[in-house]
Amino acid sequence: MKRRRTALLSLTALLAAALTALPAAPAGADEVEQVRNGTFDTTTEPWWTTPDVTAGLSDGRLCADVPGGTADRWDAAVGQNDITLVKGESYRFSFKASGVPEGHVVRAIVGLQTAPYDTWYEVSPQLSASGDSYAYTFTSPVDSSQAQVAFQAGGAADAWRLCLDDVSLLGGVPPEVYQPDTGPRVRVNQVAYLPAGPKNATLVTGAGTRLPWQLRNADGRTVAHGWTVPRGSDVSSGQNVHSIDFGAFHGRGKDFTLVADGETSRPFAIGTGAYEQLRLDSLKYYYTQRSGIAIRDDLRPGYGRPAGHLNAAPNQGDAQVPCQAGRCAYTLDVTGGWYDAGDHGKYIVNGGISTWELLSTYERSLHARTGQPGRLGDGSLALPESGNKVPDVLDEARWELEFLLKMQVPEGQPLAGMAHSKVHDAQWTGLPLLPSDDPQPRELHAPTTQATLNLAATAAQAARLYRPYDRAFAAKALTAARTAWRAALAHPETYPDPNDGTGGGAYPDDNASDEFYWAAAELYLTTGEQEFAHHVLTSPVHTAGIFGPLGFDWGRTAAAGRLDLATVPNALPGRDEVRRSVIRAADSYLATAASQPYGMPYAPDGNLYDWGSNAQVLNNAHVIATAYDLTGAARYRDGALGSMDYILGRNALNISYVTGYGEVASHRQHSRWYARELDPNLPDPPRGTLAGGPNSSIQDPYAQSRLKGCTGQFCYVDDIQSWSTDETAVNWNAALAWMASFVADQG
Numbered sequence: 001m002k003r004r005r006t007a008l009l010s011l012t013a014l015l016a017a018a019l020t021a022l023p024a025a026p027a028g029a030d031e032v033e034q035v036r037n038g039t040f041d042t043t044t045e046p047w048w049t050t051p052d053v054t055a056g057l058s059d060g061r062l063c064a065d066v067p068g069g070t071a072d073r074w075d076a077a078v079g080q081n082d083i084t085l086v087k088g089e090s091y092r093f094s095f096k097a098s099g100v101p102e103g104h105v106v107r108a109i110v111g112l113q114t115a116p117y118d119t120w121y122e123v124s125p126q127l128s129a130s131g132d133s134y135a136y137t138f139t140s141p142v143d144s145s146q147a148q149v150a151f152q153a154g155g156a157a158d159a160w161r162l163c164l165d166d167v168s169l170l171g172g173v174p175p176e177v178y179q180p181d182t183g184p185r186v187r188v189n190q191v192a193y194l195p196a197g198p199k200n201a202t203l204v205t206g207a208g209t210r211l212p213w214q215l216r217n218a219d220g221r222t223v224a225h226g227w228t229v230p231r232g233s234d235v236s237s238g239q240n241v242h243s244i245d246f247g248a249f250h251g252r253g254k255d256f257t258l259v260a261d262g263e264t265s266r267p268f269a270i271g272t273g274a275y276e277q278l279r280l281d282s283l284k285y286y287y288t289q290r291s292g293i294a295i296r297d298d299l300r301p302g303y304g305r306p307a308g309h310l311n312a313a314p315n316q317g318d319a320q321v322p323c324q325a326g327r328c329a330y331t332l333d334v335t336g337g338w339y340d341a342g343d344h345g346k347y348i349v350n351g352g353i354s355t356w357e358l359l360s361t362y363e364r365s366l367h368a369r370t371g372q373p374g375r376l377g378d379g380s381l382a383l384p385e386s387g388n389k390v391p392d393v394l395d396e397a398r399w400e401l402e403f404l405l406k407m408q409v410p411e412g413q414p415l416a417g418m419a420h421s422k423v424h425d426a427q428w429t430g431l432p433l434l435p436s437d438d439p440q441p442r443e444l445h446a447p448t449t450q451a452t453l454n455l456a457a458t459a460a461q462a463a464r465l466y467r468p469y470d471r472a473f474a475a476k477a478l479t480a481a482r483t484a485w486r487a488a489l490a491h492p493e494t495y496p497d498p499n500d501g502t503g504g505g506a507y508p509d510d511n512a513s514d515e516f517y518w519a520a521a522e523l524y525l526t527t528g529e530q531e532f533a534h535h536v537l538t539s540p541v542h543t544a545g546i547f548g549p550l551g552f553d554w555g556r557t558a559a560a561g562r563l564d565l566a567t568v569p570n571a572l573p574g575r576d577e578v579r580r581s582v583i584r585a586a587d588s589y590l591a592t593a594a595s596q597p598y599g600m601p602y603a604p605d606g607n608l609y610d611w612g613s614n615a616q617v618l619n620n621a622h623v624i625a626t627a628y629d630l631t632g633a634a635r636y637r638d639g640a641l642g643s644m645d646y647i648l649g650r651n652a653l654n655i656s657y658v659t660g661y662g663e664v665a666s667h668r669q670h671s672r673w674y675a676r677e678l679d680p681n682l683p684d685p686p687r688g689t690l691a692g693g694p695n696s697s698i699q700d701p702y703a704q705s706r707l708k709g710c711t712g713q714f715c716y717v718d719d720i721q722s723w724s725t726d727e728t729a730v731n732w733n734a735a736l737a738w739m740a741s742f743v744a745d746q747g
């Protein structure tokens with residue numbers, strides 16, 4: 001799909017752009033300079049500035065006086081237009097830059113010079129007063145004769161001076177070979193193994209025969225030893241690997257290391273405490289994703305920020321949002337909810353599966369043999385609502401549910417009862433950008449059958465879970481769910497437009513049978529009514545093999561219905577077979593995990609890792625864990641626990657994909673407000689944030705410039721620019737929260 005961060009320049013800025021063309025000078029046999037007059041020897045032509053910037057020559061450089069008090073980087077810029085880019089070609093982008101006073105950030109971009117100002121490459125170095133040289137290589141994702149190179153310097157409180165020299169964009173350079181630093185070749189769960197749980201690791205080695213290993217405690221004393229098991233060439237990584245099983249060791253402690261083949265692993269604990277913390281952190285994540293409410297710094301130190309999208313300038317706000325041009329005659333108040341991911345969009349289909357998995361984290365605690373509802377109770381998540389005697393996880397999910405309800409088309413309007421698929425900006429915005437600083441108009445997009453059924457399913461589930469705490473809300477939710485269900489039956493094939501990806505994600509989906517099944521299941525579980533049982537029992541989805549290799553997600557939601565029919569008490573005829581289908585799925589995921597030297601229950605067809613693969617690993621683990629809840633058989637518990645090892649460091653990149661967990665962990669996830677990589681005044685993502693993970697399709701230009709030709713697990717880079725491999729998203733963290741809560745319960 002097409003999604004880009006966009007630089008918005010004013011029309012005046014564009015008109016101010018000088019268009020004088022000088023001939024491009026070849027710089028080498030195949031390397032061609034695309035920038036005209038990057039050396040500023042005698043003139044600043046053909047460089048332009050935004051009207052608020054004054055630029056001139058100074059010691060053979062271009063120096064620009066940048067005003068203070070502008071909102072966004074692109075509000076004050078220097079650039080050059082009419083550059084030609086060739087798709088798939090590699091370019092070296094280099095320049096010298098200085099900033100006085102020291103410490104300012106310049107956003108250097110290569111992008112489209114007209115609306116919607118797609119950004120194809122960007123870097124945001126922090127400048128010294130004496131100046132430094134910068135050089136980057138990227139691959140152009142497009143063919144264009146309307147490219148610009150621009151240096152965006154706005155967004156600072158006080159005025160500063162930017163100087164540039166030797167600006168160059170060299171085409172025809174060989175692509176840069178990216179070598180990730182993968183550290184020691186012994187790969188472990190860098191956070192913790194449970195004392196009574198399985199303990200597996202992976203060794204990358206050229207050795208063909210078994211090797212000795214030692215487990216060392218914090219004092220360096222060997223506390224267990226054994227032999228590796230050669231596993232040959234691993235498809236998911238292309239590496240030659242051995243596996244190590246030290247599950248017979250049941251001691252506890254911190255800072256264990258595993259030694260083999262002359263390498264010492266990163267340290268890890270054997271204990272349960274980390275998972276209690278991860279259960280809370282992965283759920284606390286949602287508060288700082290909230291829209292329409294100021295985030296309190298006392299509740300999340302370092303993360304306080306003004307409310308986003310409440311109609312306070314420069315926000316245009318979510319209080320009276322119209323439909324896309326000509327699509328409806330009303331506006332809706334759609335304030336609240338969670339921002340989907342690193343963007344400011346709010347999408348029903350993704351909000352729906354996320355809400356379901358959060359509610360299910362709570363619902364599991366009520367019904368599972370190891371469930372501990374008290375751990376998710378009032379006060380557990382430090383929310384503004386803490387102290388209201390309602391479990392905090394329900395308070396958090398309600399923030400999204402209230403938004404989902406607001407997205408329903410009002411009575412009396414065409415398509416009444418259906419749900420608008422999404423609300424987001426008219427155009428993509430750039431990074432960084434606090435929610436409260438987003439100047440874009442917001443728009444409601446057309447209702448879809450899938451969105452409507454997401455609303456029906458989650459509102460029906462909410463009706464049974466909130467009933468003990470707020471009967472009125474439970475009743476309201478159930479009414480909305482019934483209305484949505486009837487509206488979906490009346491409009492069963494109103495699908496999202498797969499090309500509707502400007503300013504927000506498309507979430508394309510051309511089949512709603514899984515959403516019908518899920519919604520019918522939730523309505524049946526809550527009401528016990530015959531109509532819904534009939535729909536479940538006659539749906540082809542009910543008996544279909546729905547647990548494929550990729551697992552369930554926002555577009556494949558049948559599993560949500562099947563898992564709940566299996567676990568939430570009910571009297572559906574043939575329920576034993578429903579439970580057996582979950583256990584069979586778990587068996588197949590266990591077989592996958594056993595075949596993988598890195599132990600994850602994920603082996604996508606053709607080794608093509610999907611967008612958000614980490615959540616898919618976790619959701620397959622969720623199915624295995626559910627089989628444990630259904631049977632009590634230890635192999636399912638162990639399989640689910642072992643899946644966590646992959647997420648927390650036992651992987652080809654030797655990285656924990658959860659911020660704040662493990663010695664080397666993802667912390668630069670793509671986000672407009674956890675954008676410390678671009679602005680040192682902003683925070684990294686909060687502890688407990690899951691990165692999307694390896695994605696073979698590497699849709700973003702940054703990943704394309706680094707990862708072209710990557711194998712499975714290697715299709716990941718921890719960089720804010722890599723939105724296709726390294727974004728944060730509410731659905732992915734929901735998969736983490738469910739699993740973290742399961743694992744914590746096994747302690």
Ligand code: 9MR
Nearest residue numbers: 001340341505506507508611612727729
């Ligand atoms: O995770 C989503 C992926 O499965 C889809 O193919 C893609 C296209 O719709 O969108 C991904 O979700 C993104 C959404 O579109 C916009 N917000 C950020 C989401 C995570 O990257």
